[in-house]
Amino acid sequence: MNTKYMNPYLAGFFLGLVLLATIFITGRGLGASGAIKSIVVAAVDAVSPAHAEQSTFYGPYVGAGKESPLKAWLVFEVAGVLIGAFISGLTADRLRIVTESGPRVNPRLRWVFALLGGALFGIGAQYARGCTSGAALSGMAVLSTAGFVAMMAIFGAGYAVAYFARKLWI
Amino acid sequence: MGPFVPEPISDQLNLVVALLLGVGFGFVLEQAGFSSSRRLAGLFYGYDFTVLRVFFTAALTAMSGVLLLGYFGWLDTDAIFVNPTWLVPTIVGGLIMGLGFVLGGYCPGTSVCAAAIGKVDAMFFVGGGLLGIFAFGEFYPLTKHFYDSTLLGPIKVFDSLGISQGLFAFLLIAVAVAAFTITSIIEKRVNPAAAPSLAFTRWKHVAAGAGVIVLGGILLVLPDRKAHLIERVSFPEYQATHAAVIMDVDELAFRIIDREPRMQIVDIRAPEAFATLALPGSRNVVVREFFGREFTPLFSQRHVKKVIVGDDEGKERAAYWLLQDLGYENLAVLRGGIGSFSTTILQPSSFIPTGTRWDPAVKQFRETARAGILGMIEQSKKSGEKVVKKEKKIQGGC
Secondary structure (H helix, E strand, C coil): CCCCCCCHHHHHHHHHHHHHHHHHHHCCCCCCHHHHHHHHHHHHHHHCHHHHHHCCCCHHHCCCCCCCCCCCHHHHHHHHHHHHHHHHHHHCCCCCCECCCCCCCCHHHHHHHHHHHHHHHHHHHHHCCCCHHHHHHHHHHCCEHHHHHHHHHHHHHHHHHHHHHHHHCC | CECCCCCCCCHHHHHHHHHHHHHHHHHHHHHCCCCCHHHHHHHHHCCCCHHHHHHHHHHHHHHHHHHHHHHCCCECCCCCCCCCEEHHHHHHHHHHHHHHHHHHCCCHHHHHHHHHCCEHHHHHHHHHHHHHHHHHHHCHHHHHHHHCCCEEECCEHHHHHCCCHHHHHHHHHHHHHHHHHHHHHHHHHHCCCCCCCCCCCCHHHHHHHHHHHHHHHHHHHCCCHHHHHHHHCCCHHHHHHCCCCEECHHHHHHHHHCCCCCEEEEECCCHHHHHHCCCCCCEECCHHHHHCCCCHHHHHCCCCEEEEECCCHHHHHHHHHHHHHCCCCCEEEECCHHHHHHHHHHCCCCCCCCCCCCHHHHHHHHHHHHHHHHHHHHHHHHCCCCCCCCCCCCCCCC
C-alpha cells in the first residue's frame, strides 16, 4: 500500500482553503456527524413513521409536508467526501479492502472497538452539536468558544485514555 | 460579498455546492493520510503527529482567511454561522468523542474517507456511529434536559477570554508554531527514521516561517474595520470639514405626499423608536447593518435618493459619510432630524411666520401635508403593513 502521503502542512493549508471556501460561499462550515444523524432519522422514518413522528428526537425532521431528511446539506457534503476520498485513493493506489489495526490486535477485535468507538463518537457528537469537523474545526475557523471547548475536550480525553488503550495501537 | 447563500445560490444549488466542497474535503483528507486509523491514533502515542499538523494548519488558514476577508468587506461576517456554545454538553460530548477516537481510531469525517478506500474497520466505525445515534435518539427524552442545558449563545472565544480578536489570532498562531516545533522534536526521538527534518537551512522553510510571523503580526494589529469607520465619521473635526446634501423638512413632506418613487427614507433610529413612529415608506436600517449584504441592493440604486432620518442631524451626517465611504451615492440628510420634521409638519403646533409673502402658502401646504402624511401612517398601520422580514439566518453545525 502506498503510504506516500502529502506533506501535512500543505494538506492542512489545502484543507483550510476548502473550509474557507465553504464559509465564504455558503456561510457555514464543514461537518460529518450530522449526515450520519440524517441517515438514522431517514431510516427510522422509513421503518416506522409513527414512531419517528411522535419521538422528540426524530419528530422535528419527519412528518407530512416535510422534505426527506436526506435532502440535507451535510448529507450531500459527506457524499462528496466519499467520492473525493475514493478519487484520492485511486490516484494514490491506496484502494484496498483491508482492516487496519495495531500489531497486537487481530482484525475481529479491531472491528469491535471500531464499532464501539463509532458509537461513542455518534453519541458525543450529539451533545457537542458536532464532531471534530463540524464543531471543532469549523468552530475554530469562526473563533467560536464552542469550537475550542470541543477541540480541547476531544483531544484532552484522547490523551487521558490513550495509555489504557495502548494495546490497541502499539 | 460572501456568503452567496441564499442569494444568488438557492437552497437546491447549495446542495450541489455541498457535494463539490465535500469532494475537495474528502480528497484532501485522504491525501493527508487521514484514511488510516493507525496514523490518526499516532497523535496520542507520539509516533505520528500528522493530525496535529493538518488540523492546526487548517484551522489557522481558515481563521486567517475569514478575518482578512471580513476586514476587506468581501465576507459578511455577521451573516456566517457561528456555532452556539452549550457549555457543559459540549465538554461532556467532547470527552465521549475523545474516548471514541482512541478506541475507534477515527472520527466521523475520516471514517468516511477510510471507508471510501476500503478500510473495513472504518466501515464498522460508521456502522457504530449509526447505532450510537440511534441509541441516543431512543433515550433522548431522558437526556433532553441535559442536552439543552447551559446555552451561552454564539459566543466567540476571544470574548470568553477577554482579549481582542487580533491578539487571540496572534497567540493561536504562536501556539501552533510552538506545537509544531515541539512535536517535531518529540517525533525525532520516538521515530527518527520517519520524522521530517528539523533543519531550517532551506530557504523555503525560512520563507514559510517568516510568512507565518508576518501573518500573525497583521492579524494582531488588524483593526475592527467597522468600528474604525463608524468612529471616523463621528469625530467633530470630520463633521466640520465634510459637507452633506441636506433636504429641508418641507421638501421631504412634499415628496412623501407626492409619493415620489425615486426616494427612499432610511431611518437609522433604534427599532423601538421606529416602531413608535415611522414615516411612510421608510425602512429601518441601523448603522451596523450598513456593512452587511441585506441592504446593499437598496443602497446601490443610484437613481433613488436615500434620505437619512435619525434622532438628530449629527447622527444623520455620520451615517451619510459612512455610506459615502462604503461607495454609495445619491444621499441626503434631513435638516433638523426627525424631531424637526415632527414639530414642523406632524404636530399641530402653531405656525411660526417668517414674515415673507410665502407664509400663507407654506402654512397651507404644511396643513395639507400633515393631514396627508398622518393619513398614510394610519393606513399602513391598518393594513398591517409589516416591516420587510429580515433574512433567514444561515444554519450550520453538524
